[in-house]
Amino acid sequence: MKKKEIVILAVIAVLSLAALAIIRFMPKKSTPASSDTMPEGEAKGIWVAAVNRGKAILYFDSGVDAEYTITGxxxxxTIxxxxxxxxxxxVECYDYTCKNMGWASQDSLLPxxxxPxxxxxxDAETAENMLAENGNGN
Amino acid sequence: MGTEKTKHFVYLALFSAMAIVLSLIESIYIGPIFFMVRIGLANIVALVTVKILGVKEMIIVNTMRVVISTLMRGMIFSSTFWISLGGVVLSSIVLILLDRMNSSLMFTSVMMSIAHSVGQVIVVCFFYMQARVAAILPYLLLGSIPMGILTGITAQLVLARIRPLRKRI
Structure with a gap:
């Protein structure tokens, strides 16, 4: 590898590390407000949605400990x-990336x-926005 | 002339088959090595193809790899297909540009690996309308560097063995 190429790769690595640091110390996302499109009742935590093929197939309350099984x-x-x-x-798939992503919460940046x-x-609010943008809002 | 053309097609078919098999092995048996970072075994074939056969053939091999491997997994035209295509298109563009600029094989391999990740993330962002997914890019970029070096070294070893063999046949 040429010296110039090594410098370019070093710059990419440094920028990636800086971006990781910024993401880590970024202010956390505010709690999404409830809306009338969420399931009835106030959630103990927040309403979270699982979206498949442009449709919300499951809503669950993050404040209630439970297990849910959905089909993709x-x-x-199983969530x-x-x-x-x-x-x-x-999860039944060949990838297991979603399983490896670990635990998520309302403060998580990544969905x-x-x-597969x-x-x-x-979170349900983001899901509603996503579905509305796709023209499949529930 | 006719024999040369046949040889060329045989090489093209062999490289396409290798790319498809490596892509399937990686997606079914190996999976992500760390978090979401994959080795990118099929990139080795793309690198070897561009050096042995040329740019046009590399595009054919990469297209065959995406279409046939997703078809064999029953994922053709699904989100996986488009995401895969996004990665392959961007990495192929980078490979063509760096090949024209006479960059080293190792650097080309790393940049291809990075471009593959970036291409996939861009498609995921559009597909799921989730710009937040871009937050995964720093992890993927950091992971792409060692993986690109690994595929680059492998491609170098493969090229060293294939080039003299090709002259003899």
Whole structure:
């Protein structure tokens, strides 16, 4: 590798590290306000939605510890909710990226996405906006 | 002339088959090495193809790899297909540009790996209307550097063995 090329790669690595640091110390997202399109009642935590093929297939309360099983394009996905956080406990696919993403909460920057199953797990407000932009709002 | 053309097609078919098999092995048996970072085994074939056969053939190999591997997994035209295509298109563009600029194989490999990740993230952002997904880019970029070096070294080793073999056949 030429010296110039090594410098370019070093710059990319440094910029990536700086971006990681910025993401880590970024102010946390504010709690989304409830809206009348969410399931009835006030959530103990926040309402979270699982979206598949442009439709919300599950809404759950992040404040209630539970397990939910939904079906995506490839197979079933089990979502575990505990202590205001949620993660993919089991999934039938070849990728397991969503499972490896670990626990998410209302402060998480990244939504949980399973590409093979075409499932996105995000807070309900973001899901509603996403569905409205896609023209499939519930 | 006819024999040369046949040889050329045989090489093209072999490289396409290798790219498809490596892509399938990686997606089914290997998966992400760390968090979401994959090795990018099929990139080795793309690098070797561009050096042995040329740019046009590399584009054919990469297109075949995306179309046939997603078809074999029953994912053709699904989100996985478009995301895969996004990565391959951007990495192919980078490969063509760096090849024209006579960059080293290792640097080309790393930049290809980075471009692949960036291409995939761009498509995911559009597909799921989630700009927040871009936050994953720093992780992917950092992971792409060692993975690109790994595929670059492998491509160098493969090229060293294939080039003399090709002259003999």
């Amino acid at each position: 394009n490839v197979g079933d996905m 575990e909710v505990a202590d205001g956080m949620w993660h993919v406990k089991e 949980i996405i399973c590409l 199953n075409d499932i996105v797990i995000v």
